[in-house]
Amino acid sequence: MSQTSANADIDLLLVDDDHELRSDIARYLSVHGYRVQQCADGEEALAQSERRAFDVAVLDLAMPGMSGLEVLQRLKARGAECEVVMLTGEGTIEIAVEAMKLGAREFLSKPISLRELDRLVRKACETGQLQRENQQLKAVIKQQQQRTPSMVGESSAMQEVYRLIQRTGPANKPILIQGDSGTGKELVARALHEASPIADKPFVVINCAALPETLLESELFGHEKGAFTGAVGAKPGLFEVADGGTLFIDEIGELAGSLQAKLLRVLEDGSLRRIGSVKERRVRVRLIAATNRDMAKEVREGRFREDLFYRINVLTIFLPPLREREGDIKLLLNHFLGTDWHMDDEVLRIFENYSWPGNVRQLINAVERAKILAEDEWIRAQNLPPEIVKGAAAAPTLKVGENVDLDTVNKLHVADTYKRFGGNKARTARALGIGRRTLYRLLEKYGIDAGDPAAN
Template sequence: MALQQVLVVDDEESLRWVLAKALGRHGLQVDLADCAAAALDRLQHKTYDLALLDIKMPDRSGLELLDDIRQQWPQLPVIIMTAESSMKNAIEAMKRGAYDYITKPFDLDMLEALLLKAQELVRTRHEVERLQSAVKEQQRSERTLIGTSQPMQEVYKLLGRVAASDITVLITGESGTGKELVARAVHQNSNRLGQPFVALNCAAIPRELLESELFGFEKGAFTGAAERKIGKFEQASGGTIFLDEIGDMPLELQAKLLRVLQEREISRMGGNRAIPIDVRIVAATNQDLQQRVATREFREDLFYRLNVVPIQLPPLRQRPEDIPLLVDFFIQRANQEFHTHIHGCSAAALQGLQNFTWPGNVRELENTVQRACLLSQNQVLQLSDFPVLRDQSDPVEDDGLETLIANKLRSALLQKEIEEINDLYTMVLEQMERPLLRIVLEKTRGNQLRAAEVLGINRNTLRKKIRLLGLEAGRNDGVTTEPT
């Protein structure tokens, strides 16, 4: 990354003017300040690549300002300027962390040589940051994409086929399935590894701010735009931009995004210059974009531009065999982050976790395991450590009610010898009918006509069953009789 933004701080107006002209000829954007207070205000509102400070200023010395900069912006190279070429000043400036020192009056060629040195320093620091970011991204990607099930194997295969190219990818799936993790995996396995990965959730930003977040704006573009702002597309230069929840993007902005995809250039708000961009676009949504196209809530041409390679993520309920791996990973992470000492999960608890439907998918499972690790008094997590499983009162599968009844019957029969039981069929039917009729009558507020419709039986049949099952005594069950 090249040296771009420079701050010059000097109380001499003529010198500020000369430096602004000289630096501007090298393609640098120069901001000026006439005192330490003005310089600090500039630094609070803008990022600079280099600062040139006069050592003598009306409010505070350049050395004191250098101390502030070293504390708040330690990576900013600072060149000290002074008319006093004393050894004391030179030593003091370097001791306090100045990048270099130059005396007035100085030759502009000497200043240019210093700028070239500073440029190399900035480039080296950005390269170090890039490599550190790449390592962190690689670790994050390796840590979080977990699963050996067949549905996940299909996802991995598709990732392998598309990652190395710059082709646009659209990731779809329910909330919590890990769409951003897949987007990061695409980036990490591409030729753009080490370049920026910039994520933006289109649903989390008000529509009036979304355009400026994506494309940036020029100074004065609107009220409050005091400085130029670089948007996400420019921030992602050379890397990947991940547009999450793309289905929530307003229609008027969809047209501008389509142009970006077609022309590979953007324009900042308030600007009149087209800026070429080199980014890979990965989008994601939990919505049915084809349905939104049909209802004219999403542009058809944009959909086809995004949907070059679709990756459909399976919900967790379709890959329960991955849950033991995920649980183990989340337990290990909790132990590291919260200093807990959980050694695993009991077989019963693990079976319960695999049988649950997980409407919130992997994200919900992670939160559930994390909570259990924090609150459990056991070294091995038990079924009782998971309220989401313990408190289930409704069946979670289509055959859940049948399984529940079977378990109850099995438990009841185990307590009796089979020879002691007579007329079991009638007994079970009566015990099933009584609560069923009571619940339906409660739901219909005792309206027998409506209850009969719900049950799918004749009203006279319902009345007979109410009488035989003792549901009308004292009318405590909310039973009412309609006039015939």
């Protein structure tokens, strides 16, 4: 790539009251690929910075009215993220030190060399980008200190998932992961990121079901200082944090209509605006989305935008529920128990006969509970949650190839648990190892309510 084409991604704000010098600088930098916005004074520069985000600002120090140092100070006070190169005909050490303290990245004395200015601008951009990437990386590491366990499973259903990860990971296109709650959709998203050309870039996670709409908008797109009550400072959104990497949006089916429109715009042209800002910011992010909903049905019933659905559904991976992963339960048990723990044969039989409406997440919770209650390093049936023992005893023993409706078995188990807890949704959800939102969807899907004969 030529240096001119590399500079084409750089928006530059040039501020100097000397019309002739300013025109010469703008002409030279434009020829070298920069997108240059000229301003004759500080007031105009601040107005332009309100309308548009710049990567770098070249500021003359001595100007009538507002000085370059004052412009620099006000840019930084507003939270502007552009790098600053100061120009001055008064190249004293004191002025240079003051400019650097205020946030200037480089300092150049007049008369200037246009080639040297070009070098300093590129250097400022590169240094600033490295600094932002380091900050983003620290934020991601802090946010995701506890990584989820690696993928485990050798069933034919999981082999198909692995094949799709290998094929679609390097494609760097939007991917939709569909599957029940607790099946490990975030693990698949991480594996896709690690199989991509941007594996060394940030992998950022957000769950739409965990946040109210107003907070979710701020988390995704960021906000400016004073944009709403409590916004004491400017904050970049997760799209900006994930710039250059992958953003995983879990439970995307929960996204409100107004946010669907904003998300669509980012996917279409890479541009976004923070809450309370009129500036356009550009990001390059690979989107991976996940849902446990039937998105085609959501589109048909008007709850999800059709144009957005096709944007996020370029490639789809369907993640199987645990009950359809023949042979994987024993592998998962061995993985989560570790080498220091053992289990009775009866425990394995119970786990394999249970329908697992909460999938792998529910299995992990059951294992952790059993470890706490075990008196030694042996897991026994009495250490397991009672609803799992009872559910396994009530379920038919299924054999490979047997024509049994597993969805019906799952419905009966959910209804039975709901009945045993007297219709208490919170206790039922905890017993099943699933969230309350997931329980509501299962009750709606299976037509179970307090007056349903299946639940009474």
